[in-house]
Amino acid sequence: MKSLLRFPGERKLALTNCPIPLPGKNxxxxxxxxxxxxxxxxxxxAGETRASLLxxxxxxxxxxxxxxNHLKSEGLQSTLRRVDNRLGRPMHMGYCAVGRVEATxxxxxxxxxxxxxxxxxxxxxxxxxxNRVSVNLACPIPDAVADRNAAFAPLYxxxxxxxxxxxxxxxxxxxxxxxxxxxxxxxxxxxxAGALVTxxxxxxxxxxxxxxxxxxxxxxxxxxxxxxxFDAVYICAPGKADHHLIxxxxxxxxxxxxxxxxxxxxxxxxxxxxxxxxxxxxxxxSYGPGRYDxxxxxxxxxxxxxxxxxxxxxxxxxxxxLMADKRxxxxxxxxxxxxxxxxxxxFAMGPDPAQLATIVRYRPFENTKAAPLAPSxxxxxxxxxxxxxxxxxxxxxxxxxLLPLLQRHPEVEVIACCSQSGLAAVARSxxxxxxxxxxxxxxxxxxxxxxxxxxxxxxxxxxxxAAKAIATGKHVWLEKPMxxxxxxxxxxxxxxxxxxxxxxxxxxxxxxxxxxKQLRAxxxxxxxxxxxxxxxxxxxxxxxxxxxxxxxxxxxxxSHFIDLIKSLVDRELIELTCRWIDxxxxxxxxxxxxxxxxxxxxxxxxxxxxxxKEVLEIDAPHFTATMxxxxxxxxxxxxILRNWLGQDKGQAxxxxxxxxxxxxxxxxxxxxxIKEEIDLMARILAAANTPSD
Numbered sequence: 290m291k292s293l294l295r296f297p298g299e300r301k302l303a304l305t306n307c308p309i310p311l312p313g314k315n316x317x318x319x320x321x322x323x324x325x326x327x328x329x330x331x332x333x334x335a336g337e338t339r340a341s342l343l344x345x346x347x348x349x350x351x352x353x354x355x356x357x358n359h360l361k362s363e364g365l366q367s368t369l370r371r372v373d374n375r376l377g378r379p380m381h382m383g384y385c386a387v388g389r390v391e392a393t394x395x396x397x398x399x400x401x402x403x404x405x406x407x408x409x410x411x412x413x414x415x416x417x418x419x420n421r422v423s424v425n426l427a428c429p430i431p432d433a434v435a436d437r438n439a440a441f442a443p444l445y446x447x448x449x450x451x452x453x454x455x456x457x458x459x460x461x462x463x464x465x466x467x468x469x470x471x472x473x474x475x476x477x478x479x480x481x482a483g484a485l486v487t488x489x490x491x492x493x494x495x496x497x498x499x500x501x502x503x504x505x506x507x508x509x510x511x512x513x514x515x516x517x518x519f520d521a522v523y524i525c526a527p528g529k530a531d532h533h534l535i536x537x538x539x540x541x542x543x544x545x546x547x548x549x550x551x552x553x554x555x556x557x558x559x560x561x562x563x564x565x566x567x568x569x570x571x572x573x574x575s576y577g578p579g580r581y582d583x584x585x586x587x588x589x590x591x592x593x594x595x596x597x598x599x600x601x602x603x604x605x606x607x608x609x610x611l612m613a614d615k616r617x618x619x620x621x622x623x624x625x626x627x628x629x630x631x632x633x634x635x636f637a638m639g640p641d642p643a644q645l646a647t648i649v650r651y652r653p654f655e656n657t658k659a660a661p662l663a664p665s666x667x668x669x670x671x672x673x674x675x676x677x678x679x680x681x682x683x684x685x686x687x688x689x690x691l692l693p694l695l696q697r698h699p700e701v702e703v704i705a706c707c708s709q710s711g712l713a714a715v716a717r718s719x720x721x722x723x724x725x726x727x728x729x730x731x732x733x734x735x736x737x738x739x740x741x742x743x744x745x746x747x748x749x750x751x752x753x754x755a756a757k758a759i760a761t762g763k764h765v766w767l768e769k770p771m772x773x774x775x776x777x778x779x780x781x782x783x784x785x786x787x788x789x790x791x792x793x794x795x796x797x798x799x800x801x802x803x804x805x806k807q808l809r810a811x812x813x814x815x816x817x818x819x820x821x822x823x824x825x826x827x828x829x830x831x832x833x834x835x836x837x838x839x840x841x842x843x844x845x846x847x848s849h850f851i852d853l854i855k856s857l858v859d860r861e862l863i864e865l866t867c868r869w870i871d872x873x874x875x876x877x878x879x880x881x882x883x884x885x886x887x888x889x890x891x892x893x894x895x896x897x898x899x900x901x902k903e904v905l906e907i908d909a910p911h912f913t914a915t916m917x918x919x920x921x922x923x924x925x926x927x928x929i930l931r932n933w934l935g936q937d938k939g940q941a942x943x944x945x946x947x948x949x950x951x952x953x954x955x956x957x958x959x960x961x962x963i964k965e966e967i968d969l970m971a972r973i974l975a976a977a978n979t980p981s982d
Contacts, residue, residue: 292417293632294379294715295338302335302636304629305379308711308728310421315589317400317422318392319408324416325385325440326632326647329469329527329552332640334382378688378716383416384409385443387436396589397424405430409443409576409605410586412710416632418651421710424589425579428605433613437648441619444471445608446576446601447551448478453599454571455521455549459483464519464541466511466534467526468495470645471551473622475523476505481616487514492642501621511537517566521547528554535563535570542568549573576601583836622646676948679739679763680706681730681754682746683713686768691743692717694941700948707733709746730754734761741792741951744768748839752777755793756784764792764951766944769848771795771970773840778971785963792950793963794943799849800856800959801946802939804922804930808857808907808914811924817909819854819889824896824903825875843875843893848973850891851881853905855969856959860885862969867976870894879976 292307312318390404400406407430408414408422430439452475457463461484465472468490476486476499487506488499496507508514522538535558538548547569550556556570563570578592579585579601585592592600599607611617626648627635635647678695680687683706695701707727708714714726727733734742734757741764744754752772758765772778785793799805825842828834834842855862861884870876879891896902901918914924919936922929950956961969 290418291629292415293382294712295334295382296379296719297338300339302338302382302633304633305715307417307715308707308726309419310711311729312392312394312397312421314394314396315424315587316394317390317397317406317424317427319386319388319406319420319422319427320391321386321388321418321420321651323387323436323440323651324383324414324629324649325444326383326416326635326649327385327444327470328640328644328647329471330384331382332636333527333553335636379712379719381412381415381417381712384411384414385440386414386416386420387430387440388420391419394424400424400427400429405436405439407439407442407605407609409446409601410580414443416629416649418629423586425585425591425600425602428602428609431609431613434609437623438612438619439609440648441474441617441622441646442605442608442612443576444474445478445611445617445619446604447471447573448474449604449607450575450577450599451475451523451549451551451573452479452482452484454573455523455547457482457484457521461485461520462518463487464489464511464514464522464538466490466522466524466538467552468492468499468507469525470622472523472525473499473645474619475525475551477502477617480505481611487519489514494643495645498621498645511541514541516540517543519543519546521549523549523551524554525551526554527552530555532557539563539566539568542566545569547571577604581831583831583833587836588838619646623648626650628652675740676701676764676951677738677740678703678705679733679736679742680717681733681742681744681758683708683717684745687743687745688713688717690940691745691944694944695743696721698944698948700952701944705733705736705739730757734758734763740764741947742766745796747833748773748845749777752780756780759784759787759791759793762791764947766794766796766947768796770840770845770973771848771966772974773838773844775971775974778967778974781963781967785967792947792956792960793966794947794950794960795848795852795966796943797849797852797856797961798939798943799853800939801942802919803937803942804916804919805853805856805939807922807924807929808916809859811912811914811929812857812907813909813912815909816886816888817858817907817912818887819857819881820906820908821850821854821889821891822904822906823850823891823893824900825893826896826898827874841872841875843872843877844973844977847877847879847891847893848970850893850903851879851889851973852961852969854881854889854891855883857907858883858885858887858889860887862972865972865976867973867979869977 290307290309291304294305295302386408390400390402390406393400406427408420408427410426413422413426463479463484464487465476466489468488476488479486489508489511490496491509499505500507519541522541524534528534534554539562544566549571551573577600578597584590622645624645629649629651632649678701695703705725706714706717707730718724718726742758743766745768748770755765755767863884864882866880868878874895876894881889903918905916907914916922919938921931
């Protein structure tokens with residue numbers, strides 16, 4: 290299929306071949322008929338995409354700060370790979386679309402094939418021939434509403450949510466600053482609700498359009514409107530740097546009035562008017578409650594009606610019902626209509642103040658099926674290399690850490706990949722000629738030419754995907770954790786018997802690192818004590834690792850550190866315990882004991898920005914060693930190894946071990962068997978879920 294993507298690294302927009310997505314458990318697969326271009330938001334995105342690297346840095350100082358921190362902790366090469374991976378990943382355009390349901394996920398009800406639906410949300414309702422959309426971001430379209438009009442439902446939902454934030458009711462005097470598409474919709478919605486509407490807009494064509502509605506007054510500037518008059522002022526215009534929108538709105542508000550920011554407005558204003566009138570300032574976050582909540586959007590969990598009356602979906606349903614009842618009519622807002630094939634040219638012309646809404650038409654393609662496509666347009670030839678690898682999941686870690694190493698390895702050829710949304714796979718295909726991209730793991734695993742896979746997806750999918758890969762006879766590199774619960778481990782136990790003639794490796798790369806090799810050679814026999822300090826930094830609140838079904842950050846990472854200690858001791862692990870300090874944050878103390886009497890402790894805690902992430906100290910009679918954040922190794926007070934330009938956590942050596950094992954057909958001694966890996970993960974899960982005394 291084709292999708293409109295923006296490529297920040299290449300500073301361009303392009304119609305690009307992508308894999309047709311597969312419906313997830315809580316999503317619909319929809320064939321798109323129409324999409325809607327909202328010019329304010331989308332032309333801004335297009336401009337940001339075409340901006341230079343310096344301009345991008347100016348626009349996102351928060352990301353610049355993160356990049357500098359990463360440079361300090363992990364070195365130049367790792368940072369460059371991460372930046373290149375981020376800039377190289379394309380992003381969808383669009384957030385309002387209409388189509389026909391093709392398929393539904395296992396947990397979806399209330400939708401049937403061929404049903405007309407409206408879709409909402411960036412990354413879901415894209416300018417694309419096919420879309421996968423959450424069940425809570427899709428609504429059936431009433432028979433009385435045409436497809437073109439239904440495409441406005443998400444924007445009407447935004448207007449409805451804004452008016453509720455502003456507590457506007459019948460007879461209220463409201464002012465709307467900015468009469469672009471969103472401002473026009475807010476004006477129309479407020480008028481329907483019985484409010485008295487004043488529009489402030491410098492563009493005469495937009496003012497003329499607004500005054501075509503009955504009982505709407507218009508002014509060119511805020512100075513022309515009455516001061517101290519309005520119950521609420523809605524700002525639907527962008528305001529950055531030295532704007533005066535908040536000050537203008539405050540002057541227009543009555544005592545204890547309200548300012549509602551809908552546009553991209555920095556909330557800066559003089560305190561005097563805000564204080565003296567005790568004005569309430571509110572920000573509208575998209576279409577209503579549920580937006581950006583992964584439980585609502587990704588898991589399809591609705592909010593109880595009695596407690597959250599107006600969610601995203603209920604706002605869209607209300608908008609559709611009001612269109613069916615002829616009380617909302619968006620058709621006059623359509624100022625142009627284009628074919629999907631011409632959408633790049635439309636954006637290339639730049640924003641036009643005379644344009645409000647643009648409808649994009651899609652040609653029917655009844656015979657299109659979800660099949661592997663090569664986005665580069667090249668035919669894929671059979672590969673003669675021995676290790677022919679497919680990537681299942683190409684997110685940040687896989688794309689920036691593993692893929693560059695795989696590409697540099699002389700015995701490895703990356704010939705296929707798939708990712709959840711397809712975008713990461715498209716990004717990889719731009720850099721690897723002939724790379725085959727697939728819409729799902731099943732299609733990739735069915736490819737005979739792929740003899741090995743790298744699985745680096747979200748944690749809850751690891752066990753199932755690894756079991757499927759084993760069943761198809763592939764060699765498997767599985768990123769940690771092997772599973773997030775005992776049920777997942779049982780799936781792997783059942784599959785383990787079929788893996789005996791195939792290489793199975795968990796991505797515990799630290800045991801293969803040069804510093805680990807030096808330690809292994811230097812450690813004395815007998816009892817040793819290990820103290821491993823791991824200091825983590827908080828993740829964003831909306832990070833997927835916070836989702837309850839992912840097992841938590843600690844379960845996802847702790848096996849790295851326990852495995853390293855286990856590899857250094859090289860004796861049977863006989864006891865593993867966990868004491869939680871704060872399970873939600875991940876803070877915990879893990880203690881291990883081995884058959885030779887050696888003991889170890891991993892303190893996995895929230896740290897500050899100045900703490901190194903990892904410090905390993907080892908003590909034994911007449912022996913001490915310290916590994917400092919994979920940059921410096923000292924043994925008995927002498928520096929044995931130092932990495933001046935960054936860290937070497939063993940990824941390259943681990944990939945080399947994996948490739949050579951596949952080529953030789955023999956598992957090296959340093960590589961644990963699948964049974965040993967399952968047993969370790971089972972101990973970790975048992976310890977994590979055993980109540981502390």
